[in-house]
Amino acid sequence: MLSYTVRRLLIMIPTLLVISFVTFSIIKLPPGDFLSNQIAELRSQGDNAALEKVEFLRKQYGLDRPFPEQYAVWVGLWPGEKGFSGLLQGDWGWSFEYDLPVGDVVGDRMLLSFILNFSVILFTWAVAFPIGVYAATHQYSWGDHGLTLLGYVGLATPNFLFALVLMYFANIEFGLSIGGIMDPDYLGQPWSLAKFGSVLQHLWIPVLVIGTSGTAAMIRRLRANLLDELQKQYVVTARARGVPQLRLLIKYPMRMALNPFIADIGNLLPSVISGSAIVAVVLSLQTSGPMLLEALRSQDQYLAGSFLMFLSLLTVIGMFISDLLLAALDPRIRLTGGAAK
Numbered sequence: 001m002l003s004y005t006v007r008r009l010l011i012m013i014p015t016l017l018v019i020s021f022v023t024f025s026i027i028k029l030p031p032g033d034f035l036s037n038q039i040a041e042l043r044s045q046g047d048n049a050a051l052e053k054v055e056f057l058r059k060q061y062g063l064d065r066p067f068p069e070q071y072a073v074w075v076g077l078w079p080g081e082k083g084f085s086g087l088l089q090g091d092w093g094w095s096f097e098y099d100l101p102v103g104d105v106v107g108d109r110m111l112l113s114f115i116l117n118f119s120v121i122l123f124t125w126a127v128a129f130p131i132g133v134y135a136a137t138h139q140y141s142w143g144d145h146g147l148t149l150l151g152y153v154g155l156a157t158p159n160f161l162f163a164l165v166l167m168y169f170a171n172i173e174f175g176l177s178i179g180g181i182m183d184p185d186y187l188g189q190p191w192s193l194a195k196f197g198s199v200l201q202h203l204w205i206p207v208l209v210i211g212t213s214g215t216a217a218m219i220r221r222l223r224a225n226l227l228d229e230l231q232k233q234y235v236v237t238a239r240a241r242g243v244p245q246l247r248l249l250i251k252y253p254m255r256m257a258l259n260p261f262i263a264d265i266g267n268l269l270p271s272v273i274s275g276s277a278i279v280a281v282v283l284s285l286q287t288s289g290p291m292l293l294e295a296l297r298s299q300d301q302y303l304a305g306s307f308l309m310f311l312s313l314l315t316v317i318g319m320f321i322s323d324l325l326l327a328a329l330d331p332r333i334r335l336t337g338g339a340a341k
Helices: 002-027 034-045 048-060 067-075 102-137 142-156 159-174 193-230 233-240 245-251 253-257 259-263 265-274 277-282 288-298 301-329
Strands: none
Touching: 002 067, 002 301, 034 048, 102 142, 102 193, 102 265, 102 288, 102 301, 142 193, 159 193, 159 277, 193 253, 193 259, 193 277, 233 245, 245 253, 259 265, 259 301, 265 301, 277 288, 288 301
């Protein structure tokens, strides 16, 4: 187990390097960059003072260098100009769109994204597990058919469409505006109990919208996995020996049915930060998803690149954690890479 853990940790290093190169290459694919477009606009306006500042930023962050050097400077493998040390030194760079360090731009939005999407995960698991277990243990009952129908409706309804319908009825029927994740008065203000309370008041709408499809999908998967386990020979044998139904369900089939959900931890960690970007745009949520879309559109490469690298790091860490948990949950999974004869 220890050797497996060390080996996986060492593999994460070249994996992140490859991801960083691919990420930076994709961001640099469109011609030009944010500063080159801004320089052209300033030259047409004759604003020499602002033009000098933009030229200084272009030189400081190595945007006037060849592509390999730009990548090496961004990662921190190549010395850049004074004031920028690269990702390996914890320097995320400068957001040209917001004219602020990347860390200052994403800080508050990441916290809001974490609160929102962690609540979505709790909602999804709290609703899906009891319903999935009930549907599997009461197969072909009226409750199973009704929950199956709701599951299909939830899977077939796009999140952004559900958000638009909910906003329309809230406005028409109740005169409420459900957009945003807090009252506008608290935007840009330091955190306080009043601001946190405002977030909680607005939180239930995006949690319901984003969590609907995830809940429906998890119900279907848990039902299918649990039904497959309940029909296996070891369950039939245990039931014939008089093992109580609840103990039998929790001790064996439930553990085996959880394998796909433990494996999904690699996707859960980045989703806690990124969230559903399209729903965030529709509901005007001040989370990190819309910010990432805008950074990619405007070619704000350090904001977009650093954000994508952070999500990649969370994905790699999540896959590592899920592998360890799967080995602890299911003794049939081997970490040695081969079956001993």
